[in-house]
Amino acid sequence: MSFATLGLAPALADAVTQIGYETPTAIQAAAIPAALRGADVLGSAQTGSGKTAAFALPMLHALLGAKRERTGLYGLVLVPTRELATQVGEAIRKLVQQLPQPVKVSIAFGGVSINPQMMALRGGTDIMVATPGRLLDLLEHNALKVDRTAVLVLDEADKLLDMGFSEEIAKILGKLPAQRQNLFFSATFPPAVQALASRLLREPVRIEASADAAHEPDILQRAIEVDAPRRTQLLKQLVRQEKWSRVLVFVATKYASEHVADKLRRNGVRAEAFHGDFSQGARTEVLADFKSGRLQVLVATDVAARGIDIAELPVVVNYDLPRSPADYTHRIGRTGRAGASGIAVSFVSAETEGHFRLIENRQKKRVPRERVAGFEPVQQAAASPVSDPNGGVKGHRKSKKDKLREAAALAAQPKS
């Protein structure tokens, strides 16, 4: 199968070849013809499946074919994070650069001054990639009109709702024309996402991206048993022994992010924390250092790590397990992109074993437990809620206090 056979304009088929895509991914092969027909699409797709091109190419196809001078926005892409806004916007611009005629792609997200974004919208735009809050701000400033938007894309709909954007999305929907095409992508489909999809979509074409084994991310899942206080030491050893060039480490709290990064640095590992308290400038700088390889280990919270797109991220580590199986899927999906293979390592202790089983059950996949010499666990799970030394109730989510205690226990460990 080739891009040309999907019904795309020759200029677009050439453009994808120019940027190095040889064959369409599963989501592209299914979504592109449907979107070209004007159908709504409901795509179950992870980051790394090629979904950006799956929704961008049909939009560009329509814009290339449009004879008349367009007024107003053609395509609106809503994304949950600034990183994803940049990543998606830049990916579309890369395609546009190969086209014989200009298409204007704008990117907007909050946390930075709105003025440059308003200036950039002067004279209108064809495709807008934005986070919902900032888009509303721009609409309030009359920087943009969306009442003639032809295509709405919700990218990572589950994350959009997770991050509390449902009200903003409802407001935006109210400003869009009723007659439009909707392309809806989500990695997971909890009830809230299903409800939004059924409200938004009309007889959508349903697409499961994981159907195509050739493009399925190749992720080796590993689980290493280790006592919680020894995780940083183990991490340091693994980075060295397994010669991991670039590792994204997930932790549960900002505190842990700072703490683990600090401890790694003191052990000679080029590590940095990455969490929600960072200014936009600091985020950009840290990400650039990580991308360029100046930083070897990034210790991030889930929220901060959302939307980070780093080509060739070979390893992710669940230092703290994610709360939900859906978050696990998202985390490990950060590696093994676009045909590359990746490794996802989870640290599992006696206390978190039960939770990891839940994750395994949900993904219907067992991950063999490993032990590393010198790091064999000695701690036992608390026998009853009352005897839990941390005071947490077993089987319940860790409280903030529990996590701080855990981090403090870790800090008290002797340095090597």
Ligand code: AMP
């Ligand atoms: P996405 O899921 O859209 O974030 O895309 C993930 C990665 O796959 C990006 O780095 C894309 O450049 C790449 N990609 C998308 N489509 C293809 C394709 N058909 N062939 C090879 N790589 C692709």
